[in-house]
Amino acid sequence: MKVQRWTRTSKLFMGGAGALAILLASVPLVFDPDLVQKLTTLLILVLLAAMWNALAGYGGLVSVGQQAFIGIGAYGTVFFAGQGVSPYVAMVLATLVAGVVSVPISLFALRLRAAQFAIGMWVIAEVISIIVRLDQNLGAGTGISLIQLNQYAPNFRQAYTFWLALAFTVIFLAALYFLLRSPLGTSLQAIRDDEDAARSLGVRVAARKRLLFVLAGFGCGAAGVLVVANTLFIEPGSVFSVQWSAYMIFMVLVGGLGTFEGPILGAILLFAIQTTFTQGGPWYLVGLGATAALFALVLPRGLWGTVEERLGLRLMPVGYRVVEAKRDDRAA
Amino acid sequence: MTLINAILQGIFLGAFYAVLACGLSIMFGVMRIINLAHGDLAVLGAYITFVIVDHTGVSAFIAFLVALPVMIVLGYVLQLTVLERSLKAGILTPLLATFGLSIVIQNLLQLTFSPDVRSLGGSAGAITTSSWLVTNGLSVSALGLVMLVVALIVFGSLQLFLSRTRAGWVMRATAEDPDAAELVGIDSRSVYARATAIAVAIAALGGLFLGIRSVFDPQSGPTQLIFAFEAVVIGGMGSLWGTLLGGIALGVAQTLGAQVHPQFAVMAGHLLFLTVLIVRFGGGRVVLRTAR
Numbered sequence: 001m002k003v004q005r006w007t008r009t010s011k012l013f014m015g016g017a018g019a020l021a022i023l024l025a026s027v028p029l030v031f032d033p034d035l036v037q038k039l040t041t042l043l044i045l046v047l048l049a050a051m052w053n054a055l056a057g058y059g060g061l062v063s064v065g066q067q068a069f070i071g072i073g074a075y076g077t078v079f080f081a082g083q084g085v086s087p088y089v090a091m092v093l094a095t096l097v098a099g100v101v102s103v104p105i106s107l108f109a110l111r112l113r114a115a116q117f118a119i120g121m122w123v124i125a126e127v128i129s130i131i132v133r134l135d136q137n138l139g140a141g142t143g144i145s146l147i148q149l150n151q152y153a154p155n156f157r158q159a160y161t162f163w164l165a166l167a168f169t170v171i172f173l174a175a176l177y178f179l180l181r182s183p184l185g186t187s188l189q190a191i192r193d194d195e196d197a198a199r200s201l202g203v204r205v206a207a208r209k210r211l212l213f214v215l216a217g218f219g220c221g222a223a224g225v226l227v228v229a230n231t232l233f234i235e236p237g238s239v240f241s242v243q244w245s246a247y248m249i250f251m252v253l254v255g256g257l258g259t260f261e262g263p264i265l266g267a268i269l270l271f272a273i274q275t276t277f278t279q280g281g282p283w284y285l286v287g288l289g290a291t292a293a294l295f296a297l298v299l300p301r302g303l304w305g306t307v308e309e310r311l312g313l314r315l316m317p318v319g320y321r322v323v324e325a326k327r328d329d330r331a332a
Numbered sequence: 333m334t335l336i337n338a339i340l341q342g343i344f345l346g347a348f349y350a351v352l353a354c355g356l357s358i359m360f361g362v363m364r365i366i367n368l369a370h371g372d373l374a375v376l377g378a379y380i381t382f383v384i385v386d387h388t389g390v391s392a393f394i395a396f397l398v399a400l401p402v403m404i405v406l407g408y409v410l411q412l413t414v415l416e417r418s419l420k421a422g423i424l425t426p427l428l429a430t431f432g433l434s435i436v437i438q439n440l441l442q443l444t445f446s447p448d449v450r451s452l453g454g455s456a457g458a459i460t461t462s463s464w465l466v467t468n469g470l471s472v473s474a475l476g477l478v479m480l481v482v483a484l485i486v487f488g489s490l491q492l493f494l495s496r497t498r499a500g501w502v503m504r505a506t507a508e509d510p511d512a513a514e515l516v517g518i519d520s521r522s523v524y525a526r527a528t529a530i531a532v533a534i535a536a537l538g539g540l541f542l543g544i545r546s547v548f549d550p551q552s553g554p555t556q557l558i559f560a561f562e563a564v565v566i567g568g569m570g571s572l573w574g575t576l577l578g579g580i581a582l583g584v585a586q587t588l589g590a591q592v593h594p595q596f597a598v599m600a601g602h603l604l605f606l607t608v609l610i611v612r613f614g615g616g617r618v619v620l621r622t623a624r
């Protein structure tokens with residue numbers, strides 16, 4: 001017997017993922033800005049899904065208030081850009097602010113469990129939204145444009161934003177991936193499987209959860225930054241909307257809660273649905289809500305989790321697998 | 333005097349929040365789950381009442397009595413289809429499933445009734461407009477008084493139900509320990525279904541008051557859920573009379589906040605809620621304590 005982390009499939013897949021990232025980076029050079037904008041939206045969804053999954057899938061924390069960080073990222077960008085900071089620097093600063101703000105929030109929020117945490121986070125998002133609405137300099141309730149981005153020609157602007165989105169997505173997915181593969185990750189997966197058992201074995205549950213919470217704060221802040229960079233206009237009603245949580249829950253539940261690949265699959269599915277039903281509308285949301293509820297009840301491991309279970313397929317392995325050793329391995 | 337008046341209006345407003353929160357409190361007390369679609373069920377109740385008023389021209393209160401059986405049946409169905417399954421699957425599944433349900437209800441309402449705002453105020457009679465001026469600057473509105481009396485009746489009858497009737501004992505026993513209750517022959521499924529039916533019916537009553545005292549639209553549910561949950565937490569999760577007091581505390585906080593700045597009303601309620609959460613460390617007992 002021996003313990004293995006990679007399989008041939010997963011090595012091939014990881015190589016493929018790396019190649020895909022490089023390929024994606026060249027998209028703005030070849031394709032038209034419309035497609036680039038759409039792909040930016042897809043990357044935002046991937047980022048959001050991965051972050052929500054980090055919280056719920058590994059920390060057991062169902063948040064209905066991650067839009068708080070999306071809003072901080074978006075409004076932070078507008079704020080810093082308004083102070084005369086170059087817009088793309090403002091975006092990085094705003095991401096950092098969202099991450100830093102998540103630390104004091106975590107001190108309070110992580111003491112709550114289940115529904116208290118879910119709605120507690122929601123109320124925190126509402127409070128931040130009210131504060132923004134009270135600030136005339138941030139456009140109050142009517143919204144504000146990121147006019148500073150107009151100094152770039154539309155093609156360049158779209159390309160820069162896309163590259164930023166790609167960079168953020170790669171950085172945060174890689175951070176989560178290596179976190180999960182590290183010794184820390186083993187304890188995170190233990191918490192996912194059984195929090196009380198993990199605690200009794202000496203896992204510092206609270207500290208691990210804080211790590212995930214702050215990572216998700218940074219990641220959702222980055223997503224908010226990308227939202228304002230991609231749409232150029234934000235208003236508190238939409239950027240702090242609980243609809244973001246609905247999207248995140250849909251992507252993660254359909255893709256596969258507590259799996260690394262699942263949320264990415266979920267994001268691609270949501271993106272495909274959004275581009276098919278371009279007019280959006282209530283029916284589309286009825287479908288999203290019903291599908292999410294159905295998956296929670298009937299297929300709690302989501303599409304990817306089920307595939308993984310049935311086929312033993314691992315594309316981006318974060319765990320260990322025990323395999324029968326080959327004869328020459330044993331000799332060596 | 334404006335301060336005393338603000339507190340008085342806050343108590344009336346709080347009675348409304350308490351009614352809204354009552355069902356949430358019952359479901360948490362009995363099944364230990366929070367139904368994230370609770371606010372949307374209240375709004376659904378308001379819409380059903382609205383449809384009956386619209387077609388028959390009867391008073392909103394009569395229409396509500398007709399809507400009530402529909403909501404009770406809906407509560408049963410909700411329990412047997414969605415909640416029953418989610419209860420078995422751990423503590424996160426009920427949250428996820430009811431959040432999905434909440435989105436479904438909101439958007440089905442939007443498809444059926446358009447996003448326009450509606451009100452039941454016009455069909456509730458003189459109650460919405462009449463008020464008495466006690467002294468200068470201190471007024472008691474008829475609606476406020478009705479809401480307070482109804483809230484007391486609702487919580488009082490629940491207390492009587494839980495402490496004096498056989499069905500109430502069964503419900504408390506199941507809340508305390510469902511497995512032990514099963515051992516002595518209690519069917520926890522039917523107890524849960526009954527609790528959900530009661531909760532949804534009272535949510536509809538909250539929806540009726542929402543429609544009479546102001547306006548509602550298909551997206552009003554989440555705000556009502558937040559207020560209801562705040563009332564439950566402020567009063568202490570699992571405590572029935574605590575929910576009444578929590579609702580009133582929330583109402584008073586909001587009206588006092590409005591004295592500082594009109595936009596500060598909702599904020600003051602949120603801050604009270606967050607303060608209570610911080611002080612309590614997120615603990616909280618999970619049995620119907622006061623019913624004993």
